[in-house]
Amino acid sequence: MATQHILQISELTRKVKFILESELNTVWLCGEISNFIAASSGHWYLSLKDSKSQVRCAMFKGNNRRVRLASGSTPRNGQQVLVRAKVSLYEPRGDFQLIIEMMEDAGEGLLRQQFEQLKSKLNAQGLFAQQFKQAIPKNINTVGIVTSPTGAAVKDIISVLQRRNPAITIVIYPALVQGEHAKNDIVHAIDIANQREECQVLIVGRGGGSLEDLWSFNEEDVVNAIFHSRIPIISAVGHEIDTTLSDLVADLRAPTPSAAAELVSQDNSELQNRLQELSKRAQQLFTQKVKEENSYLKNLNHRLTQVQPERKLQQHQQKSDELNIRLxxxxxxxxxxxxxxxxxxxxxxxxxxxxxxxxxxxxxxxxxxxxxxxxxxxxxxxxxxHFVSIIEQLHIVSPLATIARGYSVSRNSHQQIVRTKDQVNIGDEISIQVIDGRILSQVIDKI
The missing domain is CATH 1.20.5 (Single alpha-helices involved in coiled-coils or other helix-helix interfaces)
Incomplete structure (x- = not known):
């Protein structure tokens, strides 16, 4: 006992809070709201639960002002929601809690999450890369349309083509554009068009609708069919505000079906060249701007992690709300x-x-x-x-306990934990932490 450091309660909660926030960071959760309280300060306090567990949550007014749920702008007990939150600890009470940053209805929210996950996966595979996009031919004579033969979209496309260039031949490849079997229909229609090779460009799309209505154009099979099509494809799904994965993978995206018809009937070569030049310049400017903004954002994030004024203010506000309730x-x-x-x-x-x-x-x-x-x-x-339980829990999350079970922690020359092989190069020196000390090693190969 003479050589051990005796922790103060506040020191212990601060250490546990650091471990939670640094290891777990941001998480997505789906659960049922209970014990909801809207404090006079504008902050929300609630619990999220499932059939086995529950966890306390706080959502501060800067974030909850943006919440738009089917039941209104204020959640209610028993409502199923999807949240993005940061894992934290409320130090004055030592309570484990979540700081909610975003909240939405579980149904459409899950679809959006699936959309973002598939978008990231396909983007990593290079399906959205500009280098794979085919140029739309000039002086088009034959246009293929993959859509419902009875929908409003096909009527709008035909009407615009006949008005702008009646000489264009139109080939319709009928397909369901909504429902369980729409995915297979769209893929089949694109394959048929490529086998027949009877048109110079394909317009794939439908009219507007909800995220669920347009989901067929977010299916991975449909995106792959568009990517591998030898015929250039213009995506025309929904309205201008709607964006699908088909829009991102297509060789060209039109905001509406009518706009797609105008694009393929455009025969002014000078304007087309100008459009391509402007698009290239815009892409270059956008890429440069993104790099600058990312650099600026990293700098701000670094500065924010040093001071964290908002987090401290939120804690004081939460404590004030609690004292008001007790008073x-x-x-x-x-x-x-x-x-x-x-x-x-x-x-x-x-x-x-x-x-x-x-x-x-x-x-x-x-x-x-x-x-x-x-x-x-x-x-x-x-x-x-309770104190014994806390000591046991702290021992469980301690990295030393993990090391004692036979694991080790590797750090590069900057003392950063090595999680992937891309973080080190051949010839780099690394430090390996084991239970009774450190081992200095040199990277001779990466497998």
Missing amino acids: DKAIKRELVRFKQKPEKLVRDLQHVDPTKVINQHQSTLRHLDDRLQRALDVSVKNKSE
Whole structure:
């Protein structure tokens, strides 16, 4: 004990908070809202639960102002939601909690999450890269259309083509564009068009709708069919504000089906060249701007992690909300006690015998003394058990405990933890932490 550092409670909670926030960072959760409180400060406090567990959450007013749910702008108990949150610890009470940054309805929110996950996967595979996109031919004579033969989209496309260039031949490849079998229909229609080779460009699309209505054009099979098509494809799905994965992989994206028809019937070569030049310049400017903004954002994030004023302010505001709630309850208890005080005085006056009162008070005092002693014993026992539990939990999350089980932690020359082989180069020196010390090694190969 003489050589061990005795932690203060605040020091322990600060260390646990650092471990939680640095290891878990941001998580996505789907659960049911319970114990919802909208504080007077504008912050929300609630619990998210499933059939087995629940966790306390806080959502500060800077974030909850952007919440738009099907039931309105304020959540309600029993509602299923999807949230993006940061794992944290409320230091004044030592409570594990989530700081919610975004909240939306579970149904469409899950679709958006699936959209973003598939988008990242396909983007990593290079399906959206500009270098693989085919140029749209000039002076088009034959246009293929993959859509529903009875929908409004095909009528709009035909109407625009006939008005702008009646000489263009139109070939319709019918396909379902919504529902369970739409994915296979769209893929089949694109394959048929490529086998027949009877048109110079394909317009693939449909009219507007919800995210669920347009989901066929976010299917991985459809995206791959568009990517591998030998015929250049123009995606024309929904309205201008709608964006699907088919739009991103297509050789050209049109904001509406009518706009796609205008693009393929455009025969002004000078304007087309100008458009390509402007697109290339815009892409270059956009890429450069993204690099600059990313660099600026990294700098801001670094500075923010040093000071974290917002997090400290949020903690103070949360503590203030808690004190206000406790103060309200205390005032109500005092009001009830003052209302009952006259009735108590009347009862006391009816018992004027001092001997009886003294004996009664002595008996009450002994009873209260016994209760106090038992309560102290129980409290000491509970605190001891709770402290042991905290020590055990801290030991579980400790990296030293993990190392003791046979694992090790590798760090590069900058003392950064090596998680992937791309973080080191051949010839780099690395430090390997084991249970009884460190091992210095040199990278001679990466497999």
